[in-house]
Each structure stands twice: as structure tokens, then as C-alpha cells.
Amino acid sequence: MIxxxxxxxxxxxxxxxxxxxxxxxxxxxxxxxxxxxxxxxVQAVFLRVWEDQIAFQNEKHRTHYxxxxxxxxxxxxxxxxxx
Numbered sequence: 001m002i003x004x005x006x007x008x009x010x011x012x013x014x015x016x017x018x019x020x021x022x023x024x025x026x027x028x029x030x031x032x033x034x035x036x037x038x039x040x041x042v043q044a045v046f047l048r049v050w051e052d053q054i055a056f057q058n059e060k061h062r063t064h065y066x067x068x069x070x071x072x073x074x075x076x077x078x079x080x081x082x083x
Contacts, residue, residue: 013050021042025038028070048069
């Protein structure tokens with residue numbers, strides 16, 4: 001589990017990705033109804049977490065962060081699509 005920046009390793013990140021990516025893609029798909037775009041937005045969230053080395057207090061905080069970030073990405077995408 002990622003608990004601090006010191007523990008933020010590639011192995012931890014891979015485990016995090018494997019555990020959350022499928023369900024986050026399904027979650028994003030509910031907003032977008034486009035699987036490819038859903039996957040891209042979820043990947044963008046994971047990339048941002050990796051680049052910024054975001055540390056999470058616990059597993060609940062981590063999961064909440066990812067769902068909120070994916071939701072925001074989807075809403076932003078839909079907003080720009082309407083323009």
C-alpha cells in the first residue's frame with residue numbers, strides 16, 4: 001500500500017493500477033459511454049498520481065481520491081465536448 005512518498009515504488013504503483021484500473025474504467029464508462037475515452041481518462045489520472053508522487057493516508061483515502069479524480073476528469077471531458 002502507498003502510505004508515504006518513501007514507500008511510493010513502481011511495484012506499489014503497479015499493484016495499485018492492477019487493483020483499481022478495471023473498476024475505474026467501468027465507472028468512467030457510466031459517464032462517457034465510450035470505452036476508449038474512459039480508459040484514456042483513467043490512465044491520465046494514474047499518470048498524474050505517479051508524476052506527482054501523491055501519498056495517501058490509507059486505502060480508503062486512496063480509493064476515494066481515484067474515484068473523485070476520475071469523476072472530475074469525466075465531467076471536464078463532457079463539458080469540453082459540449083462546447
